[in-house]
Amino acid sequence: xxxxxxxxxxAHKYFKLSNLFMQFFRENxxxxxxxxxxxxxxxxxxxxxxxxxxxxxKELVSRLDMRPQSASEMIRKLEKKEYITREKSQADKRIMNxxxxxxxxxxxxxxxxxxxxxxDALTHEEKEQxxxxxxxxxxxxxxxxxxxxxxxxxxxxxxx
Numbered sequence: 001x002x003x004x005x006x007x008x009x010x011a012h013k014y015f016k017l018s019n020l021f022m023q024f025f026r027e028n029x030x031x032x033x034x035x036x037x038x039x040x041x042x043x044x045x046x047x048x049x050x051x052x053x054x055x056x057x058k059e060l061v062s063r064l065d066m067r068p069q070s071a072s073e074m075i076r077k078l079e080k081k082e083y084i085t086r087e088k089s090q091a092d093k094r095i096m097n098x099x100x101x102x103x104x105x106x107x108x109x110x111x112x113x114x115x116x117x118x119x120d121a122l123t124h125e126e127k128e129q130x131x132x133x134x135x136x137x138x139x140x141x142x143x144x145x146x147x148x149x150x151x152x153x154x155x156x157x158x159x160x
Contacts, residue, residue: 024118042074046083046108049100057086057096083107 001009048063049055061071075098078084083104089095100108119127 021118042078042083043108045071045074045078046100046104049084049098050105050108054097054099056089057098060098078104 044064045060048060052059057072057075060075061068064071075084075086079086081103082101085099085101086096087099089097122130
C-alpha cells in the first residue's frame with residue numbers, strides 16, 4: 001500500500017473509531033459500564049476547582065465550555081450535594097469564591113480513578129504506543145487551532 005493510500009485508510013479508520021466511541025458512550029452512559037464523560041459537566045467543575053484550590057465563580061465559568069446559566073445550575077447542584085461551598089470574597093464582596101468540601105475532594109479523586117474499559121483490549125506496550133501516537137497527533141494539531149485548549153486537561157507528560 002502506498003503512502004497516500006495508507007493515509008486515506010488511516011483517516012477512514014480514525015473517523016470510524018471516533019463514531020463508534022461516541023455511539024458506545026451514548027449507549028452505555030447509564031448501562032453496565034456507568035460511563036460518564038469526565039470532561040464535561042460536574043466532574044469537569046470539580047477538577048478545575050481541585051486544581052485551583054479556590055476559584056471565583058466568574059473565573060470558573062470562563063474556564064468551562066458552556067453557557068454561564070448552565071454552569072451556574074451545575075454549581076448549584078454541586079453545592080446541594082455538599083461537594084462545594086461558595087463564600088463571598090473578603091477582599092471584594094462582589095466576588096463569589098468556590099472551594100471543594102472534603103466530600104467534593106473525594107468525588108474529584110474518584111474521577112481521577114476512572115479507567116476506560118475499552119482500553120482493556122490493549123496490552124501495556126500497545127497502550128504506551130497509543131499514548132505516544134496520541135501525544136504526537138495532539139502536538140501537531142494544537143498549534144493550528146485558533147483558540148488554544150484550556151490547560152486544566154493537561155496531564156503531566158512522562159519523561160522519555
